[in-house]
Amino acid sequence: MTTFVRATAALTGRSLTHVRRSPDTIITTALTPVAMMLLFVYVFGSAIQTPSPGRYVDYLLPGILLMTVASSIAYTAYRLFMDVDGGIFERFRSLPIARSALLWSHVLTSVVATSVALALVVLVAVVMGFRSGAGPLAWLAVAGILLLFTLALTWLALVPGLLATSADAVSGFAFPLIFLPFVSSAFVPTDGMPTPVRWFAEHQPVTPIVEAMRSLYAEQPAGSDLTLAVTWCLGLLLVAYLLAMRTYRRRFG
Secondary structure (H helix, E strand, O other), rough: OOOHHHHHHHHHHHHHHHHOOOOHHHHHHHHHHHHHHHHHHHHHHHOOOOOOOOOOOHHHHHHHHHHHHHHHHHHHHHHHHHHHHHHHHHHHHHHOOOHHHHHHHHHHHHHHHHHHHHHHHHHHHOOOOOOOOOOOOHHHHHHHHHHHHHHHHHHHHHHHHOOOOOOHHHHOOHHHHHHHHHOOOOOOHHHHHHHHHHHHHHHHHHHHHHHHHHHHHOOOOOOOHHHHHHHHHHHHHHHHHHHHHHHHHHHHO
16 A cells, blocks of 8 residues: 555655646646637527526536536646656556556546646636635535535546557547537526436536535525536446446456
8 A cells, every 4th residue: 555655645746746837737627618618608598597596607606616617627638648658657567556547646646636627717707706605514525525526527538548559539529518508407407408418418417517516605405406416426436437447447457
């Protein structure tokens, strides 16, 4: 365990150094969600009726935060692909270190980089008028949900990072995840959607996660939405972790 922790810390420091030297990746990660937030608040916001009173940016922010996470993990997959394609991954594997430390270093780097991008998005939302009277426990609950969601998508991102044969292929896998919030309650209530679309929107993970975060920000009981959100995140995390580890073992033995 000591060897694993030391190796993970050293490799994570290496990955964070790359991120620190290329801060444009974090800015780019936050750019698309911020642009979407500006577009929907200032162009479409006045035409969208939400079930709860308040500013549209308050309703919109949880979905934008999930988009930020999905944007960030594309860079995680890309960084892992570059390590594998450049041969550095094989060099690390030849060292007397825990092999899982190679993957965990990318996961922890993703968590740190994504947290910075999320903070930038929240800061822009506050400038746009977002306000919440939620207490520390509610904010910690939101942070916990975002952490679980980030971990789940990050482990999922390791699979294309290990399997991709080109940088273009690995960069494109995250696009469906980025646009998944559009078919949920993130931007508009699901009531007005066609029946098949509404069914999908109400039974995919983004909707309960968004609704739980929205309730926590509004100082309302999250109830079953919070339970569903945590269940979805933990389930996705477990599946993504097992899939990533299996892919790693099948490729590298």
